[in-house]
Amino acid sequence: MKRNGLLLVNLGTPDAPTTPAVRRYLREFLSDPRVLDIPAAGRNALLYGVILPFRPKKSAAAYAEIWSDRGSPLLTNLHDLADGVRERLGPEWVVAAGMRYQRPKVSDALDELQAAGADRIVVLPLYPQYASASTGSTLQRVFELASKKTVVPALSVVPDFYEDPGFIKAVADVAREPLAAFKPDHVMFSFHGLPERQVQATDFSQAHCLARANCCDAIVDANRSCYRAQSYATARAAAAALGLDDPESWSVGFQSRLGRTPWIQPYTDELLIRYAKRGVKRLAVLTPSFVADCLETLEEIGIRAKEDFVEAGGDDLLQVPCVNSDPSWMDAVANLARQSLQGRG
DSSP states (O other): OOEEEEEEEEEEOOSSSSHHHHHHHHHHHHTOTTTSOSOHHHHHHHIIIIIHHHHHHHHHHHHHHHOBTTBOHHHHHHHHHHHHHHHHHOTTEEEEEEEEESSSBHHHHHHHHHHTTEEEEEEEESOSSOOIIIIIHHHHHHHHHHHTSSSOOEEEEOOOOTTOHHHHHHHHHHHHHHHHHHOOSEEEEEEEOOBHHHHHTTOTTSSSTTTSTTTTSSOOGGGTTOHHHHHHHHHHHHHHHTTOOSGGGEEEEEEOOOSSSOBOSSBHHHHHHHHHHHTOOEEEEEOTTOSSOOIIIIIIIIIIIHHHHHHTTOSEEEEOOOOTTOHHHHHHHHHHHHHHHHHHO
16 A cells, blocks of 8 residues: 655654763764764864763753653654644554654654555654754755665655744744743743854855844845744744734844854843843743754753843743644644645645
């Protein structure tokens, strides 16, 4: 029986909140030249001389703060999402999930799809905004693995869904009730950061990206693949869906920067301190560059950012959940899969 296949891929997570497991994960993740996009000698020196000797222990402690009885939230939400989407797509589809790094392996997911009779496979990288270090790396890996199979499957890729109506609806549906209960003075949309050089590399005109203050105010040809521009587009769409009509009531920040190289701004950690000192007492933070809660949302925002905000003079910070496995997000993923296959046809 021939069936359609859907491959859901997220970034990855350690197998356990322990130093050895985190070290294995970081070694694989940061060995990727699309992630640490510097010459191999410098990448190896940084990874083996600076990061792996010290960071795994600290990161393991952070993972322990968010680990649930079921395991990593990123992984459990991926499995729950796959189960819900499978129900929505019905028996004509088979759904499998994998991680770009660590387990479950993308190779095993592809094997599962082919064994179930899927000759046409829709690939959905679970990153709303495009980045070479996430979407690019994931697609490169999927294509490499698929190309080595005896029967190479026909692949269809769901493109960046940063302002897909279904995704935006899911973001708003999940956030609406917590925001109403919390009554924030200000709402921040915090996206994972990237080095400036990585977003500038997507500007083939070489004259638009970060060349002016308003370069991300609209999507145009020059920035159509720019992560920063897509992030602002997501924030604008989500703010409109949530009825945040006053442009002063919400803002955008970028988190998780690493090292001394310039990263895209404004920085989330600096913004929240500034808001606290200006008199904002109740700050709500949405993180719509992630479709599932993980270390960067639950620990970095929900714990550390909250502590910093309160210490700077704020009263409370709400980390609004990601879309995770919300029914509206399951609906959106199923629709994205169907649309991708129809478009390919």
